[in-house]
Amino acid sequence: MKNIAIIGGDLSGVSCAYFLDKFSGVNSKKFNIDLIEREFEFANDRFGKFQFGQEIYDNGWHNSISEQGVLFYLMIELGLHRYLIKSGSTKKVFFTKEGIKYLPEKMLYGVPLDKRELLLSDLFTFKEKLSIMYNMYNALEDEDIKELTVEEFFKAIINEKIYDKLIEPLLTSHYASDISKQSMVSLMPELSFLTIQKEDINKILEDMYDRNVIDNITVGSEYRLKFTLKSFIETLESNFSDKVFLELNRKVEKIEKKGDKYLVHSNGSIYYYDYIILTLNQKNFLPLFNGDEKINEFYSSMKYVSNIVVTLVYKRDELHINREIGEIIFPKDDSEYVTKLEYVSNKWIDIKMSGIQIVRAYIDREEAVSELMGKSDSEIIEIIEKELTKVHGAIGKVSRSYVSKVKDNYRFRCKNYNKNINKFNDYMKKEYPNVFIIGKSKKGTTLENTVLEAKEVAKQILENIR
Numbered sequence: 001m002k003n004i005a006i007i008g009g010d011l012s013g014v015s016c017a018y019f020l021d022k023f024s025g026v027n028s029k030k031f032n033i034d035l036i037e038r039e040f041e042f043a044n045d046r047f048g049k050f051q052f053g054q055e056i057y058d059n060g061w062h063n064s065i066s067e068q069g070v071l072f073y074l075m076i077e078l079g080l081h082r083y084l085i086k087s088g089s090t091k092k093v094f095f096t097k098e099g100i101k102y103l104p105e106k107m108l109y110g111v112p113l114d115k116r117e118l119l120l121s122d123l124f125t126f127k128e129k130l131s132i133m134y135n136m137y138n139a140l141e142d143e144d145i146k147e148l149t150v151e152e153f154f155k156a157i158i159n160e161k162i163y164d165k166l167i168e169p170l171l172t173s174h175y176a177s178d179i180s181k182q183s184m185v186s187l188m189p190e191l192s193f194l195t196i197q198k199e200d201i202n203k204i205l206e207d208m209y210d211r212n213v214i215d216n217i218t219v220g221s222e223y224r225l226k227f228t229l230k231s232f233i234e235t236l237e238s239n240f241s242d243k244v245f246l247e248l249n250r251k252v253e254k255i256e257k258k259g260d261k262y263l264v265h266s267n268g269s270i271y272y273y274d275y276i277i278l279t280l281n282q283k284n285f286l287p288l289f290n291g292d293e294k295i296n297e298f299y300s301s302m303k304y305v306s307n308i309v310v311t312l313v314y315k316r317d318e319l320h321i322n323r324e325i326g327e328i329i330f331p332k333d334d335s336e337y338v339t340k341l342e343y344v345s346n347k348w349i350d351i352k353m354s355g356i357q358i359v360r361a362y363i364d365r366e367e368a369v370s371e372l373m374g375k376s377d378s379e380i381i382e383i384i385e386k387e388l389t390k391v392h393g394a395i396g397k398v399s400r401s402y403v404s405k406v407k408d409n410y411r412f413r414c415k416n417y418n419k420n421i422n423k424f425n426d427y428m429k430k431e432y433p434n435v436f437i438i439g440k441s442k443k444g445t446t447l448e449n450t451v452l453e454a455k456e457v458a459k460q461i462l463e464n465i466r
Contacts, residue, residue, distance in 0.1 A: 002031040002465055003272065005264055007252055008279030009037030011233060012439030012450045015074075016277055017244050018236045019458035024243075030465050033244045034273075036266070038251040042233055065223045069448045070455060072223060078235055080225065087222040087347045090326025094123055094169070095341075095391055096334055100325075111158075111167070113206055123166065132158055150187055151180040169331045173340035176364050177305040224348065229447075255288045257432060275461055276432075279439040283408075294431075298424040304408040308363040308372055310384045311402040318396025319357045319388075321346065328391060332365065337372065338387045339364040356399070361387065377403040436461070 004020065006013045017035045024031070035042075065072050065084075075084060094101040101123040106114035112121070118129055135158045148156065150171065154163045171187075172178055179187065225232055237246070254265040255276065264271045278285050282299045289295050321343055328341040344358035345351040351358060361384045363369055372380050381401045388395055428435060438453040 001029075002274040004031055004033045004275040004277070004461065005262075005271070005273040006033060006035045006277045006279065007264075007285070008439070009035055009039070009042035009246075009248075010279055010439065011229065011447065012454050013037075013277070013279040014042060014233045014236050015451045015454035016279070016438065016458050018239060019455045020461065021239075021241050021244055023458060023462055028241070028243065031243070031274075034247050034271070035244060036247045036250050036252060038249065040249050042237065042246070042248070065225075066448060067223060069452075071448050071451045074451060075225065075232075078239065080232070080235060083226045084223045085226055085348055085350055087224070087326070088349055089324070090343070090346050091324055092170075092327045092329060093325055094166075095328045095330050100328070107170075111154075124162075128162065132162055135159060148184045149181050150184050153184040164333075165331055169329045169339065172364055173327070173329050173362065176307055176339075176362060178364065178366050181303075222347075226350065252288060254290060255435075256290070260434075262432075262435070275434045275436070275464075277436045277438060277457060277461075281408075285437075292431075294427050295424075298420060301420060305364075305366075306369045306373060306405075306407045308369055308380065308406075309404040310361040310363070310380060311400075311404070312359045312361070312381070312384065312388075312398050313400035314357045314359070314396060314398055316345075316355050316357055318399075319359065319392060321357070321392065335387055335390075337363055337368040337383060339368075341388070341391065359388070373405060373407065377401075434464075 006017055013035060017033050020031075020033055065075070072084075075081060092103055094103065102121060103123060104112040104114065104117040104121040106112065106117050112118040112132060115133060118124075118132060121129075124132070151163065151168070154167045158167070168180060172180075240246075250266050252264055252266045254263075256263040256265075260274070262273045262276050264273055264276070278288075286296060286299060323346050326343055326347045328343075330338050330340065338361050340362040342360040342362065344360060345354070345356060363372060372383070375383075380403050381398070385395065385398065428437070436457045438457055439450050
């Protein structure tokens with residue numbers, strides 16, 4: 001009988017337990033799972049909920065769900081599809097000093113893919129449109145893409161002005177962090193084996209667009225659950241069999257390797273496991289390895305991301321916005337703080353009918369986050385309301401407001417991440433062959449990637465057990 005410890009009861013940990021349980025089949029009697037959480041409950045509502053009238057709204061689950069992704073199909077599998085709400089048909093637009101500008105319809109990773117749409121867009125001058133088309137179809141002069149950051153890649157493939165005006169704000173708002181210094185290959189793995197010309201790059205982008213890949217920016221329907229992330233995790237738990245043991249209020253102090261077993265020191269006792277899955281953030285799991293220098297070296301070289309999300313709730317007649325607009329993206333020069341305004345009530349029909357307008361302001365650029373992180377909630381709300389007046393002119397009184405600060409959320413943005421992670425993985429396989437690191441421990445991920453990682457790790461462990 002193999003014993004598996006999953007340390008951390010957030011989405012990645014609970015999802016991994018679910019997939020191990022579900023996929024076990026004839027191997028179901030070959031292992032047990034301890035799902036260990038130091039708190040008194042799994043997946044605390046970190047950001048909570050708020051009530052307006054008779055309705056309760058989730059203030060924490062900001063992510064939409066792509067209909068092509070593993071999370072979407074998992075929800076259908078769990079019978080939650082009746083709670084999935086499809087987004088309305090809204091547009092992403094840009095706010096500039098000249099007012100609202102509409103994006104080309106066909107875009108992927110910030111690159112316009114359709115010449116006709118590009119020519120019809122009012123975001124660029126005619127000269128800029130010619131510049132984009134000219135640069136997209138000319139050679140990259142033997143640049144090795146594997147060595148380029150996101151910023152270097154797009155400035156080479158198009159030009160600096162278009163990058164600053166269009167691509168940087170689009171990508172920053174999409175990934176909720178400044179990824180300009182990140183390796184381009186980590187953003188687009190399809191480029192990892194290429195040292196090519198722009199015609200080939202454009203062909204790859206078009207192929208990806210045609211496939212409706214998960215990471216695209218403007219293609220495909222989005223969904224969300226009507227209830228909270230915590231509720232979703234509780235639904236996963238309710239589907240566990242009796243081989244999954246839920247261990248609450250259990251703090252792990254240390255992990256040791258002894259032969260082919262792992263000793264987990266927890267609450268004054270020692271437990272033996274054959275496999276360990278870590279889903280903690282690095283501040284919590286680094287001490288568990290008793291100061292392993294190689295592990296510390298890897299994480300100390302990474303640069304992390306912080307974010308602030310401000311939710312403002314207005315009565316419908318207190319804030320007016322064109323109902324076809326779902327998001328307004330802000331280039332650096334057009335807003336000192338805000339990366340994106342999301343008009344939640346325009347995107348989701350159930351909220352649209354409620355008589356309120358929920359606006360979320362995303363603050364993702366490093367300088368802005370650093371400046372605002374030390375300010376009080378009321379100071380931040382005042383700043384965001386000033387930004388709103390730039391867009392709307394006069395606005396009414398805010399009915400509810402919430403500030404969510406996430407410091408060092410473990411999305412790595414580092415040019416050398418890909419190179420370093422390969423060395424790190426080789427070291428872990430050699431020294432800790434049956435320890436798996438997913439979710440926040442490994443890299444900052446979307447909900448989609450978190451569940452996908454959990455699924456892949458579960459499959460790998462079950463393959464080993466067979």
